[in-house]
Amino acid sequence: MELLLVEDDLRVSELVKRGLEEQGYLVTLAYDGLMGKKLMTSNRYDLIITDIVLPRMNGIELCKEIRMIWPEIPVIMLTALGTTDDKIDGFDAGADDYLVKPFDFRELHARIKALLNRSLSTSHAPVAKVLKYADLEMNLQTNVVSRMGMEISLTPKEFKLLEYMLRNKERILTRAEIADKVWDTHFDTGTNFIDVYMNYLRKKIDKNFDHKLIHTKTGMGFIFKES
Incomplete structure (x- = not known):
């Protein structure tokens, strides 16, 4: 599985990348929203993880761009913003899940597995139009x-x-x-x-x-x- 991680905090991004690679994922890093947009436009990822507060393009706008091009790809938002309104903004932009910093890597990994399993099962299920x-x-x-x-x-x-x-x-x-x-x-x-x-x-x-x-x-x- 190939994941895109959009996170401008170098320490967080490297820790998450290393942890995910140890679990067998291929991880591409982007350090701002525009870089994330460029990467997801030219590549198809199995799942995208993005912070909300990003330079050049925030995670809300990036998520909307993702949904226009890849409506079926699961998106997890990582952020320090944890109010109900913040979560609603993220979900309205098209996010599938929302994890508030600081978080336990095991929880992130569990959510990634759940979304990937759900994505695989729904992609093969017959659905009424x-x-x-x-x-x-x-x-x-x-x-x-x-x-x-x-x-x-x-x-x-x-x-x-x-x-x-x-x-x-x-x-x-x-x-x-x-x-x-x-x-x-x-x-x-x-x-x-x-x-x-x-x-x-x-x-x-x-x-x-x-x-x-x-x-x-x-x-x-x-x-x-x-x-």
Whole structure:
């Protein structure tokens, strides 16, 4: 597996590179965002790790560039910024996971393995091209979501959350299950984090429509069904 690490802290980048190479990965280093963009544009990596605070181009912008070219490649963000808003910014840019500095290398390695395994399994799984329920439609090829013919703009994580709910419609989904399946089993999103994203999605999917599709089950979780 070949990984790209974008990190401007020389000590951190060398330590992470050495640790990953000891685990059998091929690691390419970039010390600023533009160098990272140039490398990922001309090479296909199995996974990309990037800091957020970078010279020349920050990690949020880099992640958006990655998603435009390689939408399927897993991205892990490393950063000292650990607030809920910071995490939401990272996930909205298209990151798959988020690790706050300082971190234990073993945790980073566990998350890398989980994302690579997930990437390999989903790449071979047959997937329906269009998901439909009630008056809502999700096209997985064009990433277009519409309700009653009106297109709805979603961030990458909102899209992934809605897709999971559509695939598990009319079934109560706990916060723990959503954190596990939509994010990563090693990532502790916390109850509030799940609720924040669910509120974002509800405003876009339900607010302007008479029939609500996303419902909260007090003390249990959420369910996607016609009211």
